[in-house]
Amino acid sequence: MTVPVTVNGAATDLAAGATVADLVAARSGGHDRVAVARNGDVVPRSSWPSTSLQPGDVVEVLAPTAGG
Amino acid sequence: MVKDPLAPHRSQARGGPLQGGLQEAGDPLTIAGETFPSRLLLGTGGVPSLEVLDRAVRASGTALVTVALRRVEASTNGAMLEVLDRCGVRLLPNTAGCRTAREAVLTARLAREAFGTDWVKLEVIGDEHTLLPDAVELLDAAEQLVAEGFTVLAYTTDDPVLGRRLADTGCAAVMPLGSPIGSGLGIRNPHSIALLREAVDVPVVLDAGIGTASDAALAMELGCDAVLLASAVTRARDPERMALAMRQAVEAGRLARTAGRIPRRWHAEASTPMAGLPEL
Structure with missing residues (x-):
């Protein structure tokens, strides 16, 4: 049983019940200054463990980079 | 404005000679009640390596450095933040790449996280070739972000009227472009920059278009409170050397501005007195 979602523009299947915290742990390489948007809204860090991803969710996992 | 702009440069002795180094001397930049020892803000875009970034940041003397947010796979670089943390600079996230108020507001919220x-x-861009700001979306985003409690430093055109509207909205600083981002064309309309400086009470930071040291000095001479630049340093052949040049240019321009330049004249005015001129 998997949950089809889009993460950073790419379709992917996550394990059922996967949370934003799980996704961040898998994607961020232990980075602490990360932010997550889900379906166009910010997911506050405090809500990551309690936010389960739903089928069709569009998620952006963002990290700092060089920029003007 | 400091009461006696020269005071910080004087030696301990009363009436002593002036000394170089704004940063050591205490002529700080104040934005939203917070002070920064340097009037040079540095962007990190275009930096060729972390070692170069480290050296350039240190040479520039900057205390405020801009960074962006991007998808984690494409650009994750925890090492960059480690370098900037070691340099002791404060990070200023930007909304680069946003084209609508909605995108910019969401990006600002994500950056806050x-x-x-x-x-x-x-930063709300309205044209992909010139990267010029979209005034309508910019003002809309500024209003929303100020209402949400953000301290907004708005990248804008050199239009004094738009600058005033942004300041009236509650932006903590207005940051007009000298010319398009990364163009290195310098300050194409110095008159507009000077008018904008007169039009607002918040700090004015010349942002974008700086190509070389004289551009940064001119910005300060026109009355800007600070200069923000990235490409001019990060894409220079020797970024560390250019960073030092920019630091000194900003300091020189600030000193010249507060020194009060002589008026421009159509004809010469002799600096040597005519009295006592011998008949030969």
């Missing part, structure tokens, strides 16, 4: 700061360099 990632960086733990409500300061944001607001």
Whole structure:
């Protein structure tokens, strides 16, 4: 049983019940200054463990980079 | 404005000679009640390596450095933040790449999550070739972000009227472009920059278009409170050397501005007195 979602523009299947915290742990390489948007809204860090991803969710996992 | 702009440069002795180094001397930049020892803000875009970034940041003397947010796979670089943390600079997240108020507001909220700061360099681009700001979306985003408690430093055109509207909205600083981002064309309309400086009470930061040191000095001579630049340093052949040049240019321009330049004249005015001129 998997949950089809889009993460950073790419379709992917996550394990059922996967949370934003799980996704961040898998994607961020232990980075602490990360932010997550889900379906166009910010997911506050405090809500990551309690936010389960739903089928069709569009998620952006963002990290700092060089920029003007 | 400091009461006696020269005071910080005097030696301990009363009436002593002036000394170089604004940063050591204490002529700080104040934005939203916070002071920064340097009037040079540095962007990190275009930096060729972390070692170069480290050296350039240190040479520039900057205390405020802009960074962006991007998808984690494409650009994750925890090492960059480690370098900047070691340099002791404060991070200023930007909304680079945003084209609508909605995108910019969401990006600012995400940056607040990632960086733990409500300061944001607001950038809303309206044209892909010139990267000029979209005035309508910019003002809309600024209003929303100020209402949400953000400290907004708004990247804008050199239009004094738009600058005033942004300041009236509650932006903490107005950051007009000298010319398009990354163009290195310098300040194309110095008159507009000077008018904008007169039009607002908040700090004015010349942002974008700086190509070389004289451009940064001119910005300060026109009355800008600070200069923000990235490409001019990061894409220079020797970024560390250019960073030092920019630091000194900003300091020289600031000193010249506060020194009060002589008026421009159509004809010469002799500096040597005519009295006592011998008949030969």
